[in-house]
Structure formats: structure tokens, C-alpha cells
Amino acid sequence: MTGSLAARDLSVRYETLHGSVQALRHVDIEAHPGEVIGIVGESGCGKSTLVTALANLLPANARVEGSIVYHGVDLVNLDAHRRRLLRGDEIALVSQDPMTAFNPVLTIGDQLVDFQHHRKDLDRSQKKARIAAMLTRVGISDAEQRMKSYPHELSGGMRQRMAIAAALLTDPGLLIADEPTTALDVTMEAQIIHLLRELRREYNGIIIVVSHHLGVIAELCDRVYVMYAGEVVEGGEVDAIFHDAHHPYTRALLACDPARFPDRLERLPTIPGTLPNLTEPPAGCIYASRCERTLEPCRNVVPPCVKLSACHIARCHGVCG
Amino acid sequence: MLTYAIKRIGLGLLILTFVMVVMYTAVFLVPGDPASVALGPRATPELKKMLIERMGLDQPVWWQIVEFFRNALTGNLGYDVWSNRPVSTLVMEALPNTLVLGVTSLAAALLIGVPLGCLSVVRRGTAADAIIGVLSVGVIAVPSFVVAIYSLLLFAVTLRWLPAIGAGETGDLVSQAKALVMPALAIALGWIGYIARMVRASMMEVMGEPHIRTARSFGLPEWKIVSKYALRIAIIPTISLVAVGLGSILSSAVFVEAVFARPGIGRLVTDAVNTRNYPVVMGTVLIMTAIYVSITIAADLLIARLDPRVRDVFRD
Ligand SMILES: Nc1ncnc2c1ncn2[C@@H]1O[C@H](COP(=O)(O)OP(=O)(O)O)[C@@H](O)[C@H]1O
Ligand SMILES: [Mg+2]
Numbered sequence: 001m002t003g004s005l006a007a008r009d010l011s012v013r014y015e016t017l018h019g020s021v022q023a024l025r026h027v028d029i030e031a032h033p034g035e036v037i038g039i040v041g042e043s044g045c046g047k048s049t050l051v052t053a054l055a056n057l058l059p060a061n062a063r064v065e066g067s068i069v070y071h072g073v074d075l076v077n078l079d080a081h082r083r084r085l086l087r088g089d090e091i092a093l094v095s096q097d098p099m100t101a102f103n104p105v106l107t108i109g110d111q112l113v114d115f116q117h118h119r120k121d122l123d124r125s126q127k128k129a130r131i132a133a134m135l136t137r138v139g140i141s142d143a144e145q146r147m148k149s150y151p152h153e154l155s156g157g158m159r160q161r162m163a164i165a166a167a168l169l170t171d172p173g174l175l176i177a178d179e180p181t182t183a184l185d186v187t188m189e190a191q192i193i194h195l196l197r198e199l200r201r202e203y204n205g206i207i208i209v210v211s212h213h214l215g216v217i218a219e220l221c222d223r224v225y226v227m228y229a230g231e232v233v234e235g236g237e238v239d240a241i242f243h244d245a246h247h248p249y250t251r252a253l254l255a256c257d258p259a260r261f262p263d264r265l266e267r268l269p270t271i272p273g274t275l276p277n278l279t280e281p282p283a284g285c286i287y288a289s290r291c292e293r294t295l296e297p298c299r300n301v302v303p304p305c306v307k308l309s310a311c312h313i314a315r316c317h318g319v320c321g
Numbered sequence: 322m323l324t325y326a327i328k329r330i331g332l333g334l335l336i337l338t339f340v341m342v343v344m345y346t347a348v349f350l351v352p353g354d355p356a357s358v359a360l361g362p363r364a365t366p367e368l369k370k371m372l373i374e375r376m377g378l379d380q381p382v383w384w385q386i387v388e389f390f391r392n393a394l395t396g397n398l399g400y401d402v403w404s405n406r407p408v409s410t411l412v413m414e415a416l417p418n419t420l421v422l423g424v425t426s427l428a429a430a431l432l433i434g435v436p437l438g439c440l441s442v443v444r445r446g447t448a449a450d451a452i453i454g455v456l457s458v459g460v461i462a463v464p465s466f467v468v469a470i471y472s473l474l475l476f477a478v479t480l481r482w483l484p485a486i487g488a489g490e491t492g493d494l495v496s497q498a499k500a501l502v503m504p505a506l507a508i509a510l511g512w513i514g515y516i517a518r519m520v521r522a523s524m525m526e527v528m529g530e531p532h533i534r535t536a537r538s539f540g541l542p543e544w545k546i547v548s549k550y551a552l553r554i555a556i557i558p559t560i561s562l563v564a565v566g567l568g569s570i571l572s573s574a575v576f577v578e579a580v581f582a583r584p585g586i587g588r589l590v591t592d593a594v595n596t597r598n599y600p601v602v603m604g605t606v607l608i609m610t611a612i613y614v615s616i617t618i619a620a621d622l623l624i625a626r627l628d629p630r631v632r633d634v635f636r637d
Contacts, residue, residue: 057538088539095538100531103552105628115539150629163535169538196471 002130003071005054005174005206006030010066012049012058016087019279023049025230026066028305031223032156036200036207038221038238040214040253046230047210048096048154051176054208055093056083070174094177098159098184102151108162109147115166136240138195157188164195173205178207181216193219214257218242223311226250227285231273236312246306248291285317290293293318322625322632328622335616340610342386343601348599349382349461359402359597375402376599381390389603398604403596408604411589411610416608418488419574419585424598425506426565426570435556438520439547442528454521458516469580476503486582504577512563519562524555529552557624564620568613 001085012024031037039047050127053060054068058076068075071093074102075083103111112131113124122130128147131226135143138161150157160180167175180196188247193216200220209220217224217238225239226234226249234247245251252271273290276282282289295317297303303317348355355378377385392399398408437457441450469552477485491496527533528551536550571586578587586605593601625632 055538057534075487084540086540087537088541093538095535097531101535103532103536103550103553104630106550114536114541114545117539117541117545152630152633164353166539289461 004032005070007068008066012053015061021278022281023204023230026176026230029225031206033206034204036221038217038224039210040217040224041227043212045227047227048178051178051210056087057092083301088170090172091174092170092172094163094167094180096179098156101163103153112166135167138165156184160192176208178210179235196220221258231286234314240312246319248276249287329618333577333618336614337610343492344606345382355597398601402598409602412605412608415589422504423570424575425501426508429505430509431515431623434513434516435520437517439520439616442524442546443543457517460510460514465507468510471507472503488583504581504583507577513619516559519559520555523558524551527551527555534581560624561622564617
């Protein structure tokens, strides 16, 4: 089963002892079956918050406003039981850190069998056969043997393959990978990207890939949303974002991309300044304090969402449609 | 794993030796001549001399210890000063009753405490959690002699459901089980609270780990996450706690056997101390320490079985 996904005016707050962190503010995104969507932005921009909200896995201190409609169902107002039924069946999340994603005292095989609990039609041996086939598909040789391993006996790259296999085993309509390569070294990263590229050819649901690494996004995605301090500041097709970026933040990100510097640099360039305090986000444009071309209204008027082409948008006073 | 086991057993033997050395030195240091205390004021010098020789107290302490271990290795724990029966026979007669009491108490504490701890976690923040919390702290605070005396008054005197004393008729399982209820309750009640608290605390910590989020992201039901994914890890500190606590369970058994006039190691050792029957005291202490040490080793091996990471650390 596959269907479209749309988040409308989605905001998430985390209630903490130090006040309420506005981690996500008025986000609109959409995705259609067969598409690979990228979400990019510096660390702390709310990328994980966004995808965790999409996967219905926000922690107890999170408060959600707005709507997330997947396949005609509003996920925000779903009761807890139906939410759980969607998780690991329709929606699968490959989380950030493969080192800690699996239970350390159970074998991988045991966990992967449990993760298929929605498939009441299969018995244990059929589930094991599916696991073996899936592990082979994600490039793990001696699958039978690996199923008997404990997580700490596997390398990081191997565990990330396992995590991807686990997600695919559930035949999800929406597959979310939150920084799937961040914890890996360069060789492993290339292998995992290669694997994801292979997978997208035979998969017809939605894939959402989160990364702060532009190269990963460029290689995998059809469309990209650029996030800054809890807002989507620019969105569009990969080509438009990489070659015709309008928002100053996107441009700054591109300028700092290590892939642009063929010779190894002593220090990578970074965007000057720091993220604003999300407990009291500034009025006007949230990027104003770090922007290189601040205009008159930037400090106190919220910038409009400018439509640059059919699916290219930017939220900036400096761009005109 | 094998070297690990051997190391642990070696350490256990060392503890055993240490305990016996302390025991013998203590006898030597206790003021008053044991023979006169044991025989009372009317003892004749000949009688005293005979008793001292029979207990080996005329020998230097180190020689007594060496002799004790040499005999123990051949299965001879010495002889009761008064009845002249072998100490090993006395211990073997009393041991089953005490073991049944200890194992029943421990099993009851685990079978009730662990599920209560889990329930607290599944229903965290609700009234059920609060009630379990208050009751746990409550039962930990109540000393076991209070439980023993109140349950005696309630179940034996007022309601007359359970026998007040003894270990039940030999060969009659129902009567033995009835006689076991109150002593086991007296020992187990506090432990139920301890274990429930301990399981709740370590499980709350485990529930915050990322792999639990993974299990959730696959939509596994909460009870399954708690009972399989979290409990396997959270139970480990509880196993260590219980293994260490076994010493205190055995010492409460001494006292509980006295209250309920239950035959067992507790009675044996209390009587022996009162009558300065040193061979019996020494033999019993040796056996009890050996049991305690073995259980600690078994717990460590069980932990290594439950946690593959620990297992790998000790892999040869
Ligand atoms: N459980 C939480 N409680 C409070 N604040 C949180 C929580 N999770 C994330 N945050 C805050 O929300 C903001 C966005 O975090 P996150 O979504 O993890 O960003 P990213 O994935 O882009 O690095 C950060 O400021 C972070 O500190
Ligand atoms: Mg993140």
C-alpha cells in the first residue's frame, strides 16, 4: 500500500524545564509515491524532529500542532493504538546511530523476527527465510550465520545494513532514513549510499533521507527541503537547489560543502554565527542574524513563502518571484 | 568463560578459608573459657579438661584450623560435643528445611517483585505505579520479625488457618506447605518491595535507550518491549542484588526459624552457640558459607549468560 504524505503548518514544541523549545514551526512538506525526498540543514535545525513526527515517534514532552496526512489519514489526531499499528507496518524509520539501534542482548535474527509482528500470516520459519533473503539483498553475505550474531559482533556498516533490512522487511509505504551514513566512515558511507540507490529502483513508496551532508542528498534525492532553526527555508528539485539556490542559507550551505574543495583544506569554511535560541525565536526572519544581505524588513517581518517555479519555493525577503 | 569460572571458584575457596580463620580466631578471643561456660558452675576440673581436649581447644589456633580443613576435605566436620553425632549428619538433617524456606522465599519475592516492577513501568505515572511504589517502600520498612509476629497472630491465632510452629508432618506435603507460608512470607515480604523498586529503576533507565525506540518504531506492543527487550537488560542488577542479599536471607532464616520453632540450620546454629558446641558451629558456618559462595558464582555465570557483552569479555 502506498500513498502520498503531506504535512501542513506543522509545529512541534518540546516542553522542558528551561521553557518550551520551538523545534519546528509552520512546516509544509509533501511527498508522493516513488519520490525520494531529502531534508538538509545544520545539526539542531529540527530535521530529526520533523521525521520523528512523521513516524509518530515523538517523545512524551513533545506537543504537535498542524496536520500530517498520510494516505488520507491524519496522523496527528490518531489514537495511540492505531498509531502503533502504523509504525513498523506502513511507516518505517532507520534511525541515526546504527551502533545503538539494536538491542544488545538479543540476536539480530530474534529482533528481526519480532519486527515482522504485523505479518500474522507468516510463521517463524517463513519470517526467518524472509530475513535471510533481505539480508542478502542489502549485501550481507552468510546471512544465516549473521542472524545468530549479537549487535556488538558486527561492524557499523553491517549494522546499518541490518537496520535498512529491518525497515524494508516491513514493506513500508514510507521509509525514513535519519542520517543513515553520519556515524560511518567514508568507505562505508559510499557503500550505504550505493545500497540506497539500488533500493530506490525497485521500491515504489516514499523515501525520506535526512542528512547534513549535501553530497548524500545530491546523489539520492529527487526533491530537497532545506531547514534552518525549525523552519523550511527553501524547497525544490535537486537541480534547482544545487544550481539555482535562492535562499542565502542554502547558498551558504553550498559554499561550505567539502565536496566543492578538491584539495584538502586545513579547515572547512563554516557559516559564521550560531543558531538562534529556539525557546524565544526572533521576530522576522530567523536567519537574519547570520544573513549576509539583511534588508529593511528582515528583522521584524516574517518573510513570505515565494514560489519561484512549479515546485521551487524560498522563504526570504530578498527573493522575488 | 571456563577460566573465568575457575577464577571465581578459586576466589570462593579463598573466602571460605578467610571466614573459617576469622571464626577460629573469634573463639580464641572471646573472653571466658568455653568449657566452664558450657558445663556451668558445678563442673569438675576433670570434666573441663576432657571437654577442652574433645573440642581441640588445647591446640594452637593455627593447628586447629589446619586440622579442621584436613578433616573437612575427607568429609569429616567433627563431632557434636554433647551427643557425639557427626556434625555433617546434623547439618544434612537440618539443611533441607532451611533450603526449602530460603528458596521458597526467594522465588516468591522474584515471582511477585519482578512483575510488579514491570507493571510499574508499563503503567508509569498512573495510580497503579504510585500504589506499587508506596507499598514497596512500606514493606521494605517493616522488619521481618514484625511480619512474623503479626502473621502469627492473624493467621495462626485469630483465623486458625495456618499452624503456628513446626515444619509440618513428615511425608505430608500439604501440612509442610502450610507450615512454610508464614516463615516464607516473613522473609520474602521486604524483598518483594526491594525487587520491585530495583526492577522499576533499572528498567526506566533501559527504556530510555535508543534500541527501545527502535522496538517502538516497529510498533511492538508495550508489554512485549518491557517483558522482553527491556527486562533482559534490567534484570541484571536485580540478579546481583538478590545474590548478595542471599546472605541476609539466610540470616533472617536463622531468626525466623527461632520464631516459628522450625527445625533447620538456624535452630541448629543458635542452639550450638548457646551451648558453646564449637564443632557444630564451625561445621555449620563452613557449609553455609560454601552455599553462599556457590550461589554468588552461579549468579555471575547467569549474568554472563544473559548478557553476550559480558560473555565476550570473559571469553577465553
Ligand atoms: N526530547 C527533546 N526535548 C527537548 N528538546 C529537544 C528534544 N529533542 C530535540 N530537541 C531540541 O530540538 C531542536 C532540534 O533538534 P533535532 O530535531 O534533533 O535537530 P537535527 O536532527 O536537525 O540535528 C534542538 O534544539 C534540540 O536541542
Ligand atoms: Mg538529527
